[in-house]
Amino acid sequence: MEERILDDRGDYGRVGKWPAINPEFLPYDGRFGSGPTKVRRDAIDDLVAHSRDIMGTSHRRLGVTSMVGRLRAALKSLFELPKDWEIVLGNGGATTFWDAASYQLIGKRSQHLSFGEFSAKFAEVVRAAPHLDDPWVIESEPGTHPVAEPGEVDAYAFTHNETSTGVTAELTRPVGGQWGALVLVDATSAAGAIGWLPKHVDVYYFSPQKAFAADGGLWIAAVSPAAQERIGELAASGRHTPASLDLSLALTSAKRDQTYNTPALATLLMTLNTTEWLLDSGGMAHVVDRCGVMSGHIYSWAQERPWAQPFVADPAKRSPVVCTIDFDGVSADDLAAALRANGILDVEGYRKLGRNQLRIGTFPAIDLADLMGLTASIDFLVPRLIAEAEAAD
Numbered sequence: 073m074e075e076r077i078l079d080d081r082g083d084y085g086r087v088g089k090w091p092a093i094n095p096e097f098l099p100y101d102g103r104f105g106s107g108p109t110k111v112r113r114d115a116i117d118d119l120v121a122h123s124r125d126i127m128g129t130s131h132r133r134l135g136v137t138s139m140v141g142r143l144r145a146a147l148k149s150l151f152e153l154p155k156d157w158e159i160v161l162g163n164g165g166a167t168t169f170w171d172a173a174s175y176q177l178i179g180k181r182s183q184h185l186s187f188g189e190f191s192a193k194f195a196e197v198v199r200a201a202p203h204l205d206d207p208w209v210i211e212s213e214p215g216t217h218p219v220a221e222p223g224e225v226d227a228y229a230f231t232h233n234e235t236s237t238g239v240t241a242e243l244t245r246p247v248g249g250q251w252g253a254l255v256l257v258d259a260t261s262a263a264g265a266i267g268w269l270p271k272h273v274d275v276y277y278f279s280p281q282k283a284f285a286a287d288g289g290l291w292i293a294a295v296s297p298a299a300q301e302r303i304g305e306l307a308a309s310g311r312h313t314p315a316s317l318d319l320s321l322a323l324t325s326a327k328r329d330q331t332y333n334t335p336a337l338a339t340l341l342m343t344l345n346t347t348e349w350l351l352d353s354g355g356m357a358h359v360v361d362r363c364g365v366m367s368g369h370i371y372s373w374a375q376e377r378p379w380a381q382p383f384v385a386d387p388a389k390r391s392p393v394v395c396t397i398d399f400d401g402v403s404a405d406d407l408a409a410a411l412r413a414n415g416i417l418d419v420e421g422y423r424k425l426g427r428n429q430l431r432i433g434t435f436p437a438i439d440l441a442d443l444m445g446l447t448a449s450i451d452f453l454v455p456r457l458i459a460e461a462e463a464a465d
């Protein structure tokens with residue numbers, strides 16, 4: 073990077089059309105996306121370390137199956153799952169898992185709490201499935217979340233952390249309603265960062281490119297005995313299920329530490345690396361603290377600024393991993409563009425939400441020192457962008 077000299081106006085020059093940020097403020101690692109998220113250097117190094125013995129080898133042989141086995145064991149231990157739960161995995165990510173769930177987890181009718189882009193998408197998948205009744209969808213305003221209403225449904229679809237709005241919902245099994253109804257939780261941006269109790273959940277599924285700091289391409293699901301039973305029943309029911317979405321096949325393969333077809337191996341290795349790192353650094357209790365401190369820094373910083381405030385009004389619903397911050401008097405798009413020009417990436421708000429907002433990831437792999445650099449960088453930019461906008465008027 074070219075040397076930036078402080079001129080007599082307190083400026084450090086320009087990067088493209090934007091003010092260059094004082095280099096003392098710049099974070100060491102500028103990746104604050106909400107998914108995909110920052111990948112740890114250690115995970116990449118681990119891939120390189122396995123470049124000859126694991127990468128490029130058969131997923132039916134001990135080298136790879138032992139990695140799948142290690143990942144299954146590590147996730148069971150991280151989530152403190154009861155013995156009879158299974159970790160199942162397959163190709164395709166959470167989006168593919170929605171399709172699979174529509175075949176072999178929902179019997180007839182499901183209830184969906186819809187409070188953002190991702191929770192709405194699963195409800196759409198179910199609405200389009202010809203073999204299912206129309207879903208019962210309960211919506212709420214972006215920035216809030218609805219509450220389940222026990223009733224005549226055989227599955228509840230919850231989202232632990234709505235990545236599009238930065239809202240977290242506590243997971244509680246609905247009491248009453250149809251006996252044996254399953255609780256299916258899209259935990260894509262929550263798994264490995266936000267606590268939960270297995271007694272409230274039947275299927276906790278996610279893609280590993282968010283809190284697990286890996287790459288896309290896999291879905292991973294923690295599956296309760298009741299959900300395993302449902303999968304078996306629906307597989308035997310005569311409902312036609314495409315093999316790539318057949319959870320009974322995925323479950324059988326998982327029990328042999330395999331996947332039904334060739335897995336995204338680099339993603340798997342990086343997920344394993346992060347999971348073992350999370351366990352070694354103190355497990356969920358530690359990671360919950362860590363994300364609480366990092367998101368706490370962002371929210372309290374925003375509250376102390378006249379031109380910023382947390383989007384989610386209820387502090388209890390504010391995500392500890394995806395901080396959505398509204399701006400007033402300065403364009404969040406300009407701010408994101410200026411940050412990007414300075415090497416600080418992916419803090420743009422969720423497009424479809426249409427707010428003057430930044431969305432900042434505070435996932436376990438991110439460092440507090442870098443978040444402090446980010447807020448110092450925003451503090452540096454905002455008065456300058458306001459002054460420049462006024463001068464241009």
Ligand SMILES: *Cc1c(COP(=O)(O)O)cnc(C)c1O
Nearest residue numbers: 107165166167190235260261279
């Ligand atoms: C990112 C995300 C998804 C989609 O994950 P893919 O791996 O792209 O399929 C689903 N749900 C939530 C909550 C997400 O954050």
